[in-house]
Amino acid sequence: MSKPEVAAGQEPAALYEVRGDVAIITLNRPKAMNSVNAALSLAIGEGLERADADPDVRVIVLTGTGRAFCAGMDLKAYAAGEDVDAPGHADWGWAGIVRHQVAKPIIAAVNGFAMGGGAEIVLAADLVVAARSAVLAFPEVKRGLIAAGGGVLRLPRQIAPKLAFELIATGDSVTAERALTLGLVNRVVDDESLMDEALALANRIAENAPLAVQASKQLIRDGQTFASEHDPAMWDRQDEVTTSVFASNDAREGAVAFAERRPPQWSGS
Numbered sequence: 001m002s003k004p005e006v007a008a009g010q011e012p013a014a015l016y017e018v019r020g021d022v023a024i025i026t027l028n029r030p031k032a033m034n035s036v037n038a039a040l041s042l043a044i045g046e047g048l049e050r051a052d053a054d055p056d057v058r059v060i061v062l063t064g065t066g067r068a069f070c071a072g073m074d075l076k077a078y079a080a081g082e083d084v085d086a087p088g089h090a091d092w093g094w095a096g097i098v099r100h101q102v103a104k105p106i107i108a109a110v111n112g113f114a115m116g117g118g119a120e121i122v123l124a125a126d127l128v129v130a131a132r133s134a135v136l137a138f139p140e141v142k143r144g145l146i147a148a149g150g151g152v153l154r155l156p157r158q159i160a161p162k163l164a165f166e167l168i169a170t171g172d173s174v175t176a177e178r179a180l181t182l183g184l185v186n187r188v189v190d191d192e193s194l195m196d197e198a199l200a201l202a203n204r205i206a207e208n209a210p211l212a213v214q215a216s217k218q219l220i221r222d223g224q225t226f227a228s229e230h231d232p233a234m235w236d237r238q239d240e241v242t243t244s245v246f247a248s249n250d251a252r253e254g255a256v257a258f259a260e261r262r263p264p265q266w267s268g269s
Contacts, residue, residue: 014043015065016050021058021206022199023051030066035074036095036117041086045096052102055268058210059202060102062125063109063195069134070095072116075143094149098124103214105205109198110134110176111191120149123158126217128185129198130176136184137173157224159183209250210268215241 015026025047027034034040044062051057064070077084086096093099094117097106108125112133119136122128138147138155146152147168156164159182167174176188189197205213219241226234245251249269257264 012043013037013039014047016047018051018054018057019199020203021056022061022202023047023054023057023059024061024063025051027062027064027070030064030068032074033068033071033113034064034066034118035071037074037077037084038082038087040074041084041092041094041096042089043096045086045089045092045100048097048100048102048106052104058104058206058213060104060106061109061195061198061202062097062106062121063198064111066112068113068115068118069108069110070115070118070121071113072118072139095121097121098150100124103218104210105202105213105217107198107202109194110136110185111194115173116140116147116151117149120147120151120154122184123150123154127201129194129201130179130185130188131191131194132176132188133191134176134179134185134188135173136176136179137171138168139171139173141169142171209248209254209264209266211245211248211250215245 011028013029015028017024025044027040027044029035029040048060051060073084085094086092089096091099098120105127106125107127107129108122110122110128110130112131112135114122114134114136116137116139119138122136138151140147140151152168155168163182166172174182174184176185179185180188187197219238222237222241223234250266253264253266
């Protein structure tokens with residue numbers, strides 16, 4: 001399938017900018033509540049690829065324009081028989097993100113509604129800062145569908161399985177405060193402070209050694225594939241990932257900077 005084109009005078013489906021060490025990907029279909037079509041899937045996926053390949057970017061923030069983070073699938077496009085996946089990138093999964101292997105931490109800054117596939121984007125993020133007005137839901141069963149963009153798989157791993165099934169089977173929505181108590185989000189902030197708080201969190205992470213942060217993310221995700229922390233294979237995997245980190249220039253720089261009582265200067269090598 002050919003790449004969706006942006007018509008003359010039409011805004012791109014997602015915006016991309018870099019502020020210091022942080023890349024910001026902004027879903028940019030506000031008139032459609034940032035619902036996902038092929039163009040948005042491709043724009044998100046390409047933004048993640050761009051940020052992951054940029055040595056100057058250490059953290060990625062994902063947010064939306066308008067009153068919604070993401071209202072899920074563009075049902076009008078789906079009903080018309082359009083493919084809403086990123087063309088040529090089935091490996092990225094729903095919205096260009098849910099199966100996308102990204103080494104750098106992703107923070108979802110959730111403004112307003114995160115419904116269906118929008119909530120699945122939230123689940124795919126590593127950290128979540130939610131505006132007080134944010135609402136999350138997995139209403140797919142109300143439309144004869146299944147939360148197959150990671151909802152039915154990730155939600156029971158991130159909150160208690162019985163609570164996860166209740167949300168999946170009823171399609172009921174949860175407020176940001178309720179999502180916080182469930183452990184779905186890291187913090188809830190006033191709407192006007194959302195991006196400031198998300199960027200502050202991103203910058204705190206970016207102050208640390210990038211190789212160590214990325215290896216830690218990898219091991220947290222890999223660890224979920226093992227049944228027990230007593231599995232020798234899990235420790236073998238940790239050794240495999242951490243060997244290069246402990247041998248890195250940054251590991252030496254961290255020790256030297258500590259001894260010299262100065263901030264470390266990370267090289268990412």
